[in-house]
Amino acid sequence: xVAHSRAPLRxxxxxxVNEPQPVTVEVYESGDMTVGWPDGRTVxxxxxxxxxxxxxxxxxxxxxxxxxxxxxxxxxKRVVVFQNLLTGxxxxxxx
Amino acid sequence: MVHATxxxxxxxxxxxxxxxxAELHCHSAFSFLDGASPPDxxxxxxxxxxxxxxxxxxxxxxxxxxxxxxxxxxxxxxxITGAAVTLTDGSQLILLAETPQGYANLCRLLTETHLGADRxxxxxxxxxxxxxxxxxxxxSGSRRDGLxxxxxxxxxxxxxxxxxxxxxxxxxxxxxxVEIQRNRVRGDLATSRALIDVAADLxxxxxxxxxxxxxxxxxxxxxxxxxxxxxxxxLDGSHRIRNPxxxxxxxxxxxxxxxFADCPDAVASTLAIAGRCKAFDLTRDLGYTFxxxxxxxxxxxxxxxxxxxxxRLDERYPEESAYRAQAIRRLEEELKLIELHKLSxxxxxxxxxxxxxxxxxxxxxxxxxxxxxNLLPGRGRGSSVSSIVxxxxxxxxxxxxxxxxxxGRFLNETLASVPxxxxxxxxxxxxxxxxxxxxxxxxxxxGLVCSFPTYRLRSAVREIGKALDLPLxxxxxVAKLADGRAEGLADEMDHLPGFADRKNSPLWKSLCExxxxxxxLPRHVSQHPGGMIISSRPLIELVPLERAAxxxxxxxxWDKDSCDDARFIKIDFLALGMLSLVEECVExxxxxxxxPPDLSRIDFEDPAINDRICAGDTI
Numbered sequence: 001x002v003a004h005s006r007a008p009l010r011x012x013x014x015x016x017v018n019e020p021q022p023v024t025v026e027v028y029e030s031g032d033m034t035v036g037w038p039d040g041r042t043v044x045x046x047x048x049x050x051x052x053x054x055x056x057x058x059x060x061x062x063x064x065x066x067x068x069x070x071x072x073x074x075x076x077k078r079v080v081v082f083q084n085l086l087t088g089x090x091x092x093x094x095x
Numbered sequence: 096m097v098h099a100t101x102x103x104x105x106x107x108x109x110x111x112x113x114x115x116x117a118e119l120h121c122h123s124a125f126s127f128l129d130g131a132s133p134p135d136x137x138x139x140x141x142x143x144x145x146x147x148x149x150x151x152x153x154x155x156x157x158x159x160x161x162x163x164x165x166x167x168x169x170x171x172x173x174x175i176t177g178a179a180v181t182l183t184d185g186s187q188l189i190l191l192a193e194t195p196q197g198y199a200n201l202c203r204l205l206t207e208t209h210l211g212a213d214r215x216x217x218x219x220x221x222x223x224x225x226x227x228x229x230x231x232x233x234x235s236g237s238r239r240d241g242l243x244x245x246x247x248x249x250x251x252x253x254x255x256x257x258x259x260x261x262x263x264x265x266x267x268x269x270x271x272x273v274e275i276q277r278n279r280v281r282g283d284l285a286t287s288r289a290l291i292d293v294a295a296d297l298x299x300x301x302x303x304x305x306x307x308x309x310x311x312x313x314x315x316x317x318x319x320x321x322x323x324x325x326x327x328x329x330l331d332g333s334h335r336i337r338n339p340x341x342x343x344x345x346x347x348x349x350x351x352x353x354x355f356a357d358c359p360d361a362v363a364s365t366l367a368i369a370g371r372c373k374a375f376d377l378t379r380d381l382g383y384t385f386x387x388x389x390x391x392x393x394x395x396x397x398x399x400x401x402x403x404x405x406x407r408l409d410e411r412y413p414e415e416s417a418y419r420a421q422a423i424r425r426l427e428e429e430l431k432l433i434e435l436h437k438l439s440x441x442x443x444x445x446x447x448x449x450x451x452x453x454x455x456x457x458x459x460x461x462x463x464x465x466x467x468x469n470l471l472p473g474r475g476r477g478s479s480v481s482s483i484v485x486x487x488x489x490x491x492x493x494x495x496x497x498x499x500x501x502x503g504r505f506l507n508e509t510l511a512s513v514p515x516x517x518x519x520x521x522x523x524x525x526x527x528x529x530x531x532x533x534x535x536x537x538x539x540x541x542g543l544v545c546s547f548p549t550y551r552l553r554s555a556v557r558e559i560g561k562a563l564d565l566p567l568x569x570x571x572x573v574a575k576l577a578d579g580r581a582e583g584l585a586d587e588m589d590h591l592p593g594f595a596d597r598k599n600s601p602l603w604k605s606l607c608e609x610x611x612x613x614x615x616l617p618r619h620v621s622q623h624p625g626g627m628i629i630s631s632r633p634l635i636e637l638v639p640l641e642r643a644a645x646x647x648x649x650x651x652x653w654d655k656d657s658c659d660d661a662r663f664i665k666i667d668f669l670a671l672g673m674l675s676l677v678e679e680c681v682e683x684x685x686x687x688x689x690x691p692p693d694l695s696r697i698d699f700e701d702p703a704i705n706d707r708i709c710a711g712d713t714i
Contacts, residue, residue, distance in 0.1 A: 051283075051285075053280055053281040053282075053283070053339075054279040054340040054341070054342055055339055056339075056340045057334075057340075059319075060316075065341075
């Protein structure tokens with residue numbers, strides 16, 4: 001249900017959109033690549049890497065340095081994963 | 096199992112067995128706040144990585160190109176001369192000099208870019224390049240500002256194809272290339288694939304380039320700050336105009352090959368283009384010649400100079416002079432040295448210029464009482480006063496024989512560069528003389544030497560501090576600390592009340608680090624105090640010209656060091672405030688006494704004056 005458009009804005013109702021979710025990304029010697037949840041469940045096997053890009057910003061405040069991959073998963077789902085290059089952790093977002 | 100990091104962090108620093116790639120798009124600090132590396136550091140890194148050739152393509156200029164070309168030679172790297180030219184619509188093309196004719200066209204086009212537009216917004220119509228593209232190789236430009244990528248982004252594929260076709264018609268298939276870049280910016284892949292398709296449709300060649308803005312990755316922070324400074328905003332406010340990542344560095348060659356693995360021809364073609372550009376070497380093919388002196392058609396320069404000097408020698412050292420014999424010996428010695436170094440024409444042109452200065456002085460002083468004061472238009476100074484040739488030509492008023500002056504510092508057998516003759520003039524005469532030189536030799540043949548003010552620690556702290564959005568009052572306190580201290584800005588902050596605990600906070604730490612990194616890099620183009628270049632061949636085919644901040648002044652894009660490297664002859668017309676004061680004093684004396692004093696009759700040996708000088712009783 002859509003909220004009333006004239007309802008007063010409340011900061012406690014703000015929420016992050018497309019918040020990155022921690023994931024694991026593994027590449028096997030065969031070349032296969034999978035994305036999984038931290039609890040071991042599989043998000044999907046990677047069919048293709050569609051694009052990769054990098055972001056380096058905010059170094060004067062709290063540095064952001066990320067390497068992104070846009071992936072096509074088996075079954076046709078597209079996801080974006082990125083590695084925080086400062087911590088090595090992987091996250092997933094919707095494209 | 097291999098961790099996915101392997102997909103992202105490619106191998107680096109390794110040299111390929113045979114170089115597979117030449118960098119054809121590289122900005123240095125001479126792109127002024129759009130490049131974070133000086134040319135020599137780019138070359139050192141290129142050498143380390145095994146690059147065979149690299150093109151310096153600074154924005155609307157070749158300010159650092161000659162120094163770059165000279166520094167590349169001992170490293171065995173081919174330096175290609177080029178520039179990124181801003182078009183009327185704000186987009187950009189890369190022009191590379193393939194031949195000497197191409198270089199001349201590049202200089203003319205860059206001059207038109209600057210003189211045909213607002214001084215701070217150089218722009219060039221595409222039609223101008225169409226008219227002068229012979230000997231040039233033209234690349235379609237960078238992902239963000241390039242003519243084709245920008246059209247692709249704003250008007251779509253069909254408009255891009257049409258424009259590319261138009262460029263092919265204008266410049267020819269062999270001279271226009273579609274440039275693709277992979278700086279790991281989101282959308283690069285799609286853009287480059289669309290451009291490859293356009294090129295394939297039109298049978299145009301494709302070139303991979305790096306769009307390099309700094310030689311090592313860690314300098315991306317400095318480049319970000321520079322972009323913010325250039326746009327007079329903060330880092331936060333420059334999000335859209337800054338590069339989104341740190342991938343605009345000089346890559347290891349195997350990394351380039353890997354990035355363009357789907358289009359290996361685009362990489363290989365860079366070597367073919369570099370090969371074509373070998374037909375022009377800036378250190379070899381400049382073709383500068385000094386202008387002829389007046390009367391060059393009547394007698395060769397050595398003969399004319401000897402004749403002129405001998406005639407004057409009889410006036411200055413008559414038969415009864417005690418110095419005559421010495422003067423004759425000295426003149427013959429100097430004439431031999433001058434002929435040895437083929438400098439006769441150089442001295443005669445100086446003589447012409449001093450004659451011109453006399454005409455200017457007469458015009459400037461006309462109507463004033465000092466007009467009859469027998470004042471020289473200006474004075475020679477420095478080592479040139481030891482030359483009897485300078486004395487006889489009127490370039491110096493000091494007798495080198497009577498004063499026992501040593502010649503060797505000015506002229507000797509092992510002279511490596513052209514001797515320096517500094518001429519001082521009263522301010523108003525100098526101003527008019529500079530304009531008169533333009534008229535005498537033609538605007539296309541004359542230019543003032545430029546200079547490049549560089550960042551010092553204090554200016555660096557102020558500008559970087561603003562980019563970091565630090566409080567202005569606090570920036571000023573730290574800037575004052577920075578004055579004259581070459582190292583240790585962070586240590587200095589320890590002594591500033593309230594700042595000791597801040598130096599490790601991210602913003603202040605960045606300020607300290609970046610202020611040291613930017614120190615010494617050129618900030619903008621300025622004007623040398625008085626150096627002028629005069630050329631027989633149009634100067635605008637040798638080095639681009641642009642407007643100085645001062646009205647009616649045109650500077651060339653090389654500083655005195657590059658002008659020396661180019662073997663240009665630099666004539667220094669310097670303004671000396673004291674000479675202006677002397678002129679004023681003569682005027683005042685003439686007003687009071689009714690007649691100006693004759694300064695040429697002042698006795699340099701007056702003991703009373705020498706006593707006062709010895710006593711330190713001078714102004």
